[in-house]
Amino acid sequence: MAKEFKRHDGRKFNELRKMGAKVGIVPNADGSAEFWFEGVKGRTKAIAAVYGPKKMHPQHLQDPKKCTLRCNYNMMSFSVEDRIRPGPNRRSTEISKIIQWALEPVLMIDEYKNMVIDVHMNIVDANASTRCAAINAAAMALAHAGIPMRDMVSSVSIGKLDKQLVVDVDKTEDCVFDEGEGASDIPITFTNNGRMTHIQIDGNIDKKQLMEAVNLAREACKDIYEVQKKALKEVGE
Numbered sequence: 588m589a590k591e592f593k594r595h596d597g598r599k600f601n602e603l604r605k606m607g608a609k610v611g612i613v614p615n616a617d618g619s620a621e622f623w624f625e626g627v628k629g630r631t632k633a634i635a636a637v638y639g640p641k642k643m644h645p646q647h648l649q650d651p652k653k654c655t656l657r658c659n660y661n662m663m664s665f666s667v668e669d670r671i672r673p674g675p676n677r678r679s680t681e682i683s684k685i686i687q688w689a690l691e692p693v694l695m696i697d698e699y700k701n702m703v704i705d706v707h708m709n710i711v712d713a714n715a716s717t718r719c720a721a722i723n724a725a726a727m728a729l730a731h732a733g734i735p736m737r738d739m740v741s742s743v744s745i746g747k748l749d750k751q752l753v754v755d756v757d758k759t760e761d762c763v764f765d766e767g768e769g770a771s772d773i774p775i776t777f778t779n780n781g782r783m784t785h786i787q788i789d790g791n792i793d794k795k796q797l798m799e800a801v802n803l804a805r806e807a808c809k810d811i812y813e814v815q816k817k818a819l820k821e822v823g824e
């Protein structure tokens with residue numbers, strides 16, 4: 588019988604870190620939320636603030652056919668042990684674009700032509716899966732802002748180390764994946780109706796294992812959705 592895989596923090600292969608969320612944390616924004624994954628060696632926490640829909644300026648950026656969703660992902664300098672240089676970089680530009688793609692399918696914003704919705708996401712603490720935490724916070728902030736949405740979205744990262752898949756990668760695991768040859772990190776986003784809006788595959792994985800990863804993410808996203816839903820309900824009370 589195969590030896591049971593042991594995670595460094597004692598989690599089961601399909602167990603998320605502890606999670607938390609809060610809605611309405613930025614008074615000046617139209618909608619806002621924070622979401623965090625809390626592990627034994629640190630936390631990943633994202634804050635999201637939504638502004639809009641508002642008229643797009645400068646005017647030449649306006650899209651007469653639809654509303655523009657403009658996402659901005661940023662890691663605070665103090666979010667990791669080695670201070671991060673402030674300002675945009677290639678990684679944050681790419682992640683911002685990916686988050687836009689992950690969120691857009693659930694937004695019903697076609698009627699807001701020539702307008703823009705700005706979603707600012709800041710990572711306060713980074714212990715891996717920051718893009719997933721940012722998506723989870725941003726989806727709640729959009730709902731809080733009253734933006735019409737078909738569904739909520741929830742995001743989680745599935746890690747693969749040789750044959751073993753694990754749910755919700757933390758930094759210690761992420762470092763192993765960076766070094767391991769058969770390793771990969773697969774962030775996935777699902778709507779609460781079980782539709783995928785985003786997947787990234789960093790590394791190699793065969794079709795069968797990819798399907799397993801997708802199924803693990805789908806189940807994990809149900810738990811994340813419950814945390815988001817609870818936080819959204821609490822702000823309405």
Ligand code: CDP
Pocket residue numbers: 667668671678713714715716717718719744758761772
């Ligand atoms: O954070 P996420 O897993 O979405 O993206 P990543 O690029 O795979 O980064 C994994 C982790 O590396 C981050 O969550 C941070 O903990 C760390 N990192 C860092 O320490 N310094 C950076 N400039 C970028 C990432």
